[in-house]
Amino acid sequence: TKTYLGLAGDTGFNAAMIKLAFGERADHSHIRAAQAPGGSGALRLVAELLQRTRPGATVWLSDPTWPNHLPVMRAAGLQVRDYPYFDAVSGAVRFDDMLAALKTATSGDVVLLHGCCHNPTGANLDAAQWAKIADVLLERGLLPFVDIAYQGFGEGLDADAAGLRLLAGKVPEMVVASSCSKNFAVYRDRVGSAMIMAKDGAQADVAMSQMLAAARALYSMPPDHGAAAVRMVLEDADLKKVWETELEEMRLRMLRLRVAFAEALRRQSNSDRFDFVASHRGMFSRLGLTETQVERLRTEHAVYMVGDSRINVAGLPEDGMDELAKAIVSVLD
Numbered sequence: 001t002k003t004y005l006g007l008a009g010d011t012g013f014n015a016a017m018i019k020l021a022f023g024e025r026a027d028h029s030h031i032r033a034a035q036a037p038g039g040s041g042a043l044r045l046v047a048e049l050l051q052r053t054r055p056g057a058t059v060w061l062s063d064p065t066w067p068n069h070l071p072v073m074r075a076a077g078l079q080v081r082d083y084p085y086f087d088a089v090s091g092a093v094r095f096d097d098m099l100a101a102l103k104t105a106t107s108g109d110v111v112l113l114h115g116c117c118h119n120p121t122g123a124n125l126d127a128a129q130w131a132k133i134a135d136v137l138l139e140r141g142l143l144p145f146v147d148i149a150y151q152g153f154g155e156g157l158d159a160d161a162a163g164l165r166l167l168a169g170k171v172p173e174m175v176v177a178s179s180c181s182k183n184f185a186v187y188r189d190r191v192g193s194a195m196i197m198a199k200d201g202a203q204a205d206v207a208m209s210q211m212l213a214a215a216r217a218l219y220s221m222p223p224d225h226g227a228a229a230v231r232m233v234l235e236d237a238d239l240k241k242v243w244e245t246e247l248e249e250m251r252l253r254m255l256r257l258r259v260a261f262a263e264a265l266r267r268q269s270n271s272d273r274f275d276f277v278a279s280h281r282g283m284f285s286r287l288g289l290t291e292t293q294v295e296r297l298r299t300e301h302a303v304y305m306v307g308d309s310r311i312n313v314a315g316l317p318e319d320g321m322d323e324l325a326k327a328i329v330s331v332l333d
Helices: 011-022 036-055 069-075 095-102 128-140 162-168 202-220 225-235 238-270 291-301 320-332
Strands: 031-036 058-063 079-085 110-114 143-148 176-177 193-197 284-286 309-310
Touching: 011 031, 011 162, 011 176, 011 225, 031 036, 031 202, 036 069, 036 143, 036 176, 036 193, 036 202, 058 069, 058 095, 069 079, 079 095, 095 128, 095 238, 110 128, 128 143, 128 162, 143 162, 162 176, 193 202, 202 309, 225 291, 238 320
Parallel strands: 058 079, 058 110, 110 143, 143 176
Antiparallel strands: 031 193, 176 193, 284 309
């Protein structure tokens, strides 16, 4: 029979996810993980832990951020503020504005950071920026909360975790929510991981006990099937190699689509307005169109995108880039 797992889920899966996020050679003695029902479940589980251990703390979210971040944090009873992140005109990170906002945060506050492949913008932090953020977190006494939902889709598995790992080497504590939905294509099986890095193993155990108490009240036990499959892949060297090869193929495909789309937009617009699309990473980019322009694309050209002009790069038509670019350019002011 399919007997119950413990509250933390599959222990082998948890160990494998810690290695995937923090690295094979990292010190894992002060890190704990609990399997969660998908990335959203991991976010909520960490949010519940924060509510129990940091009552009154504010969670800072990027503006913009993934739409579900806000309701998940509020559902756990947390206060939320945002920090500037994206310049819709240039397609770049508003890094100076971001740092300035975080320097106003109160000690004990939590800063949610996209580990890689920022959703919805596709604009990501570089190594130097991660280092400066780590300095601000330390100076202000802030807790990093890293959401890494697209590991392997940006620059590669290890490169996409570089920011997270840099923080782990500098700050005393952090929390992480990870998702296997995209990089393992197990969306409906709901496979996620909530991780805690504490100052030492004893404190990690205390925090873990609080997180598992929250899990008991939320769902008791995560679904097993998807996590078991992920564990089997990550624990078997041959299967892991196949997975890494397939994941890399998908990553490179999205990069090719980005470059082709940016080049088509440059040809059709005779400008470099959309060149940032090629430098972004991950599944998404935000084009900086208005809602009216997005509506015109839908009604005049049957081109559909989210109202904030976010596009899914993986869905771009390889053989219709110029036609798509021409439609987009036609609605520009």
